[in-house]
Amino acid sequence: MSDDKNSNELAEDRTDLAEDRTDWAEDRTIMANERTFAGWMRTGLASVGIGLGFNALFNSMEPAWVPKVIATIFMIIGIFIFYAAQNRGCAVQKRLDAHKAEPIKRINMKLIAGFMGFASALLAIAIWVMRFPEA
Secondary structure, three states: OOOHHHHHHHHHHOOOOHHHHHHHHHHHHHHHHHHHHHHHHHHHHHHHHHHHHHHOOOOOOOHHHHHHHHHHHHHHHHHHHHHHHHHHHHHHHHHHOOOOOOOHHHHHHHHHHHHHHHHHHHHHHHHHHHOOOOO
């Protein structure tokens, strides 16, 4: 009987350790998801920045609408990246359970991406509305 008890205790200990490892892996995945979300947000900001920079450098190009169109395309790409980042980040986070890590709330991901997208859309509109001095 004592051998059965020891083997049962060992099996329970192994099960507990396996559950702990799974919990830690899930927490690491949550944190990796947040880093990935932040990386995509940086990529979206870079796209918006490229659009602004392109418009600033080539605003005297003829016809005048060409740099605006190219800048707007980069900004639309940035907005799409913001949307895709929050969509994917929220989907991953919804499937996982946090154990020790405290994940960013999904609504915060949506708000961050929404504000970034809205501000980028305003920048795209401003490019078309504002008159820039000729270089």
